[in-house]
Amino acid sequence: MNLPSNILAQAVEQLSTLPGVGKRSALRHALFLMKEDEARVRDFAEAVLRLKTHLHRCRHCHNVSDTEVCPICSSDKRQRGLVCVVENVQDVMALENTQQYRGLYHVLGGVISPIDGIGVSDLEIASLLQRVQTGVPFPVEEVILALPTTMEGDTTAYYLHRQLQPLGVRVTTLARGVAVGDSLEYADEITLGRSIAHRIPFEG
Amino acid sequence: MNLPSNILAQAVEQLSTLPGVGKRSALRHALFLMKEDEARVRDFAEAVLRLKTHLHRCRHCHNVSDTEVCPICSSDKRQRGLVCVVENVQDVMALENTQQYRGLYHVLGGVISPIDGIGVSDLEIASLLQRVQTGVPFPVEEVILALPTTMEGDTTAYYLHRQLQPLGVRVTTLARGVAVGDSLEYADEITLGRSIAHRIPFEG
Numbered sequence: 001m002n003l004p005s006n007i008l009a010q011a012v013e014q015l016s017t018l019p020g021v022g023k024r025s026a027l028r029h030a031l032f033l034m035k036e037d038e039a040r041v042r043d044f045a046e047a048v049l050r051l052k053t054h055l056h057r058c059r060h061c062h063n064v065s066d067t068e069v070c071p072i073c074s075s076d077k078r079q080r081g082l083v084c085v086v087e088n089v090q091d092v093m094a095l096e097n098t099q100q101y102r103g104l105y106h107v108l109g110g111v112i113s114p115i116d117g118i119g120v121s122d123l124e125i126a127s128l129l130q131r132v133q134t135g136v137p138f139p140v141e142e143v144i145l146a147l148p149t150t151m152e153g154d155t156t157a158y159y160l161h162r163q164l165q166p167l168g169v170r171v172t173t174l175a176r177g178v179a180v181g182d183s184l185e186y187a188d189e190i191t192l193g194r195s196i197a198h199r200i201p202f203e204g
Numbered sequence: 205m206n207l208p209s210n211i212l213a214q215a216v217e218q219l220s221t222l223p224g225v226g227k228r229s230a231l232r233h234a235l236f237l238m239k240e241d242e243a244r245v246r247d248f249a250e251a252v253l254r255l256k257t258h259l260h261r262c263r264h265c266h267n268v269s270d271t272e273v274c275p276i277c278s279s280d281k282r283q284r285g286l287v288c289v290v291e292n293v294q295d296v297m298a299l300e301n302t303q304q305y306r307g308l309y310h311v312l313g314g315v316i317s318p319i320d321g322i323g324v325s326d327l328e329i330a331s332l333l334q335r336v337q338t339g340v341p342f343p344v345e346e347v348i349l350a351l352p353t354t355m356e357g358d359t360t361a362y363y364l365h366r367q368l369q370p371l372g373v374r375v376t377t378l379a380r381g382v383a384v385g386d387s388l389e390y391a392d393e394i395t396l397g398r399s400i401a402h403r404i405p406f407e408g
Contacts, residue, residue: 002300004293005270007251007259014251018233029222030255031293034268038256045249047211047218051234052242055211064238066209089208089235096206 003027008034060137062107062124063092072096072104073137079103081141085128085160087111087148095146104138106131111147111156120159128160132167142170149176175200207231212238264341266311266328267296276300276308277341283307285345289332289364291315291352299350308342310335315351315360324363332364336371346374353380379404 003009008030016026033041057063058070061083065071072078072092082103086092092105108123120126132140143164147153157173164171177195178187187195207213212234220230237245261267262274265287269275276282276296286307290296296309312327324330336344347368351357361377368375381399382391391399 002297004274004276004296004300005259005268007254007270008268011251011255014248017248019236020229020232025224027294028224030252031268032223033252034255034259036256041253041256044218044221045253047215048234048237048252049245049249050211051215051238052240052245055209055238064209064212064235066211070208072208090231092208093206096208 060131061105062109062127063105064089077102080138082144083128083131083140083142084144084146086146087153091146103142103144106143108147108156111150111152112159113152123156125160125163129163129167132164132169140169142172145171145173147173261311264335265309266313266331267309268293281306284342286348287332287335287344287346288348288350290350291357295350307346307348310347312351312360315354315356316363317356327360329364329367333367333371336368336373344373346376349375349377351377 003012008027011030011033012023012026014026015021015029016023018026021029033044036044054066056065056068058065058073059068060073061070063070063072067074079102082101083106084095084101084103085106085108086095087108087110089107092107095101095105106124106128108125108128110118110123112118112120112123128143130136132143143160145157145160147157161171176191176198178184178191184192207216212231215234215237216227216230218230219225219233220227222230225233237248240248258270260269260272262269262277263272264277265274267274267276271278283306286305287310288299288305288307289310289312290299291312291314293311296311299305299309310328310332312329312332314322314327316322316324316327332347334340336347347364349361349364351361365375380395380402382388382395388396
């Protein structure tokens with residue numbers, strides 16, 4: 001792309017680093033921002049910068065938070081013996097939206113993926129084991145592995161299970177099965193196979 | 205969306221103002237930036253802010269520029285009697301990429317669109333007429349209307365033609381016709397109709 005200005009080119013360069021944003025979209029974004037009020041663009045730039053300067057990771061669960069300890073870990077209304085292990089912050093949000101879970105979380109920050117060069121030490125795994133071993137901030141009774149059903153997710157779950165087992169904590173995982181609203185005809189065969197193998201009592 | 209942090213929520217809010225970016229993409233962008241180095245995010249924020257603080261509109265043609273007069277208007281290698289009128293900055297870039305045009309430009313900043321509340325006074329129309337009338341910065345021999353083939357583009361072209369005609373300047377428009385590489389079968393009938401009505405001598 002042949003841009004008429006270096007300043008525009010630099011903004012396009014920066015905006016196109018965002019995930020899924022190509023040069024053409026980045027140019028559209030830059031020209032849009034150029035037309036906005038200066039105060040608006042200043043707010044935009046500051047809000048983005050505050051992500052680095054003011055946003056915390058919760059000291060216990062590593063979820064994003066405005067404070068050193070996040071509202072979930074601070075709340076005395078949660079079941080503090082339950083820790084749900086998830087890949088990332090979006091997964092916490094997805095689970096919170098269900099309003100079905102009242103325990104705590106532990107955000108790994110990814111899953112083990114040798115191809116992407118992500119190993120055990122790149123993830124919040126040591127801190128999870130420590131949390132279970134020491135009972136700080138709260139004694140852990142059950143660890144729920146809520147990881148993606150990919151090869152990397154399964155590998156990570158298997159690794160965590162192996163590490164957690166000796167610590168005498170209960171380890172569970174999310175139920176797998178046919179999604180609510182799905183017809184059997186279109187469910188993939190692995191899901192369908194698992195859901196019949198792990199069938200559950202009918203709730204009339 | 206139920207975000208765990210106000211700082212994150214504000215960044216998502218700002219990022220989702222970008223054209224075509226919804227809350228979900230904005231969250232992905234925010235979490236991506238959160239993981240980048242602080243120096244990188246600072247560069248990002250500064251590059252965006254410079255769009256307002258350092259980027260100019262060329263005094264003559266209103267194209268974006270790092271300087272008060274853009275490189276195209278400053279160049280003595282361009283045909284200065286030719287002014288191509290376009291809707292926006294992207295159109296200048298598209299025409300420059302063809303390497304077929306060596307004249308100057310005039311960026312209107314939009315087209316007349318009563319539905320969107322965009323009238324003559326919101327566009328760089330007065331400055332175009334003045335440019336033709338006064339011959340500043342250069343005497344204009346021909347104005348090429350290169351506006352979109354939409355109702356709004358046609359309305360704007362018609363309005364400009366009416367205003368320019370009395371000034372004694374030649375007014376032309378882009379050739380319309382079957383796109384290069386298109387088969388007739390799939391060309392729309394208006395384009396096909398116009399392209400036979402305005403047929404041109406065969407260049408053997």
